Amino acid sequence: MKPLFPGTPSADGQPVTLGEAGSRPVTLGKAGSRPVTLGVMGGGQLGRMFVHAAQRMGYDTCVLDPDPLSPAGLVSHQHVVADFSDPRGLADMARCCSAITTEFENVPADALLSLAATRPVAPSAACVAIAQNRVEEKAHFTACAGLSGVSVAPYAVIESNAHLRAADSNLLPGILKTARMGYDGKGQVRVNNLADLAAAWADLKNVACVLEKLMPLRSEFSVIVARGWDGRVVSFAPQRNVHVNGILAITHAYESNMPLAQSIRAQAATKLIADHVAYVGVLCIEFFVVDDGSADGGLVVNEMAPRPHNSGHYTMNACDVSQFDLQVLALAGLPLVQPRQHSPAIMLNLLGDVWFDGSGIPRSPDWAAVLALPGVHLHLYGKQGARPGRKMGHLNITGVDVAGVQSVARRAADILGLPGLD
Numbered sequence: 001m002k003p004l005f006p007g008t009p010s011a012d013g014q015p016v017t018l019g020e021a022g023s024r025p026v027t028l029g030k031a032g033s034r035p036v037t038l039g040v041m042g043g044g045q046l047g048r049m050f051v052h053a054a055q056r057m058g059y060d061t062c063v064l065d066p067d068p069l070s071p072a073g074l075v076s077h078q079h080v081v082a083d084f085s086d087p088r089g090l091a092d093m094a095r096c097c098s099a100i101t102t103e104f105e106n107v108p109a110d111a112l113l114s115l116a117a118t119r120p121v122a123p124s125a126a127c128v129a130i131a132q133n134r135v136e137e138k139a140h141f142t143a144c145a146g147l148s149g150v151s152v153a154p155y156a157v158i159e160s161n162a163h164l165r166a167a168d169s170n171l172l173p174g175i176l177k178t179a180r181m182g183y184d185g186k187g188q189v190r191v192n193n194l195a196d197l198a199a200a201w202a203d204l205k206n207v208a209c210v211l212e213k214l215m216p217l218r219s220e221f222s223v224i225v226a227r228g229w230d231g232r233v234v235s236f237a238p239q240r241n242v243h244v245n246g247i248l249a250i251t252h253a254y255e256s257n258m259p260l261a262q263s264i265r266a267q268a269a270t271k272l273i274a275d276h277v278a279y280v281g282v283l284c285i286e287f288f289v290v291d292d293g294s295a296d297g298g299l300v301v302n303e304m305a306p307r308p309h310n311s312g313h314y315t316m317n318a319c320d321v322s323q324f325d326l327q328v329l330a331l332a333g334l335p336l337v338q339p340r341q342h343s344p345a346i347m348l349n350l351l352g353d354v355w356f357d358g359s360g361i362p363r364s365p366d367w368a369a370v371l372a373l374p375g376v377h378l379h380l381y382g383k384q385g386a387r388p389g390r391k392m393g394h395l396n397i398t399g400v401d402v403a404g405v406q407s408v409a410r411r412a413a414d415i416l417g418l419p420g421l422d
Contacts, residue, residue: 001120001229001333004036004098006058035060037077038331039097039119041084041111043070045381045391046308047103049316051076053324059332062096064089071382072103084111094118101281101331105131105306106181122229122280122331123306130277131306134179134210135159141301144276148268150287150299154213158201167197171213176200179208188246190214215300216291221258222311223270224284226326226336233274234326234338235267236319238287241311244419247351247389250409253314254344254402259296262289266299273304282327284309310349310391317377317396318345343375343398346409346421350393354416355386362386369415373408375399 038054040047043065051061051072062078063070073079078096082089084107093100099120102112105128112125130136141152156167158176176197178187189200191211201209220243225235240257242250258266270285284305292298312323321339329336357363370376380393395412399405410421 001099003333004038004059004331005334006036006332008036036098036332037062037096038328039064039093039100040072040103041065041093041100041107042103043067043072043079044103045071045383045393047072048075048381049313049324049379050101050103050308050327053322054328057325057328059328062093064093069384074382084108087114090114099331099333101307101327102128103307120229120331120333123283124278124280127277127279128306131304132180133208134177134303135208137304138210140276140304141273144269144272147272147301149265150269150301153215153288153300153302156211158197158209158211164198164201167194167211169194171211172197173214175212175214176204177210177212178204179210186246215288218289218291218297220302221266221287221289222284222309223266223287224282224309224312224315224323225267225270225274226282226323226330227271227274227279228330228336229280229333231275231278232336233271234336235270236312236315236323236339237341238263238266239311239314241286242419242421245389247349247391248310249349249419250421251311251314251345251347253318253341253346254405256402258289262296262299269299269301273301279306281306281330282308282312282323284312286311310394311347313379313394314345314347314396314398315339315341316379318343318398343400344402344405346397346405348395348397348409348413348416348418349391350380350395350416350418351388352386352390352392353388354392354418356388358417366415370395370412373397373412375405375408376412 037060039062040050041064043063048071054061061076063072063076064080065073066083068081080089080092100115109125109129112121115121130140135157173192176189176191191197191200220241221238223238227233238258240252274283286302288300289297308323315322319339319341354365375398377396397405397409
């Protein structure tokens with residue numbers, strides 16, 4: 001794609017080539033008619049951080065989200081308040097924007113496909129559709145032959161009573177996951193036997209599901225890459241993640257996270273997954289390290305997120321280029337430079353629970369005590385009301401050494417009443 005440079009007006013005679021198969025040029029308006037504007041589908045915190053990164057680089061921004069008080073919409077140059085499938089809203093988005101991305105995977109793929117008829121859209125509707133359906137996601141991972149020593153957890157598709165009756169008992173105990181709309185532990189049920197499986201599928205209203213064998217889990221990691229329109233891929237090192245009740249609570253980002261050989265395999269597998277579908281943009285792949293009898297454990301690919309990821313928030317303060325900077329650069333067709341991490345880091349997720357005491361009574365978190373700690377960076381998302389389980393912000397803790405970062409992170413967690421660090 002022809003690069004979209006910040007700070008210059010869009011002009012006729014400067015075509016932008018779409019990245020889809022059968023690429024064709026489109027013009028982005030009359031000379032001097034408007035600045036280059038980058039758009040994002042979705043107004044949540046990931047969209048807000050994308051908007052801030054784009055604005056810092058000199059771009060105008062436009063957000064489409066039905067919530068007039070969405071975090072990203074409140075800080076963007078323009079906000080199209082409309083449903084994601086609303087034809088008028090999509091037309092307004094196409095008129096406003098020079099190129100468009102998404103901040104979450106449940107934007108309808110058809111909406112992205114509609115926008116891609118006239119504007120560069122990254123990631124593509126086809127890539128987002130894979131992440132929207134665990135059946136397709138598992139098939140995609142399986143099709144990526146030679147995943148550099150990384151495997152896919154044994155699984156079965158449950159879409160009918162016939163599938164249920166044919167379920168292999170060797171997959172039990174397992175996790176039954178809805179094929180669509182599952183995130184942060186939602187739409188997932190642990191099942192120990194065939195009777196549990198039948199009951200769980202009924203409780204999930206007999207929707208399409210994936211039954212995944214429960215693996216002997218040692219730890220969880222994620223790898224974040226950015227891939228450009230030209231196929232260049234850059235990567236952050238793997239980060240170790242700790243989940244509480246299915247929601248990411250802590251990310252550890254430093255060299256001793258993972259053995260070097262495993263790190264190399266995980267990054268190679270992530271690049272292969274991105275290359276396999278000619279992905280453009282920021283992509284996160286989550287991995288399990290399972291007990292397979294080896295010293296370091298085996299790597300199993302879990303799921304993909306076609307966007308920046310909660311586990312990559314540490315890059316905002318610990319790296320010279322953040323995951324949101326890379327999202328902007330990839331979308332605009334600008335060069336992708338390999339990011340460098342200059343500080344060890346720990347990210348603490350801040351859920352709405354922090355705004356309530358142990359009895360459920362609202363309180364104000366002691367930000368003064370937290371911000372008095374060295375190397376603490378507070379990021380709040382501008383959401384209008386706190387409630388338990390709602391992602392309200394995060395803390396990045398950086399320092400000169402891992403021990404110091406861990407010590408400060410524990411003190412911050414104690415002040416805010418967050419789950420303990422392991």
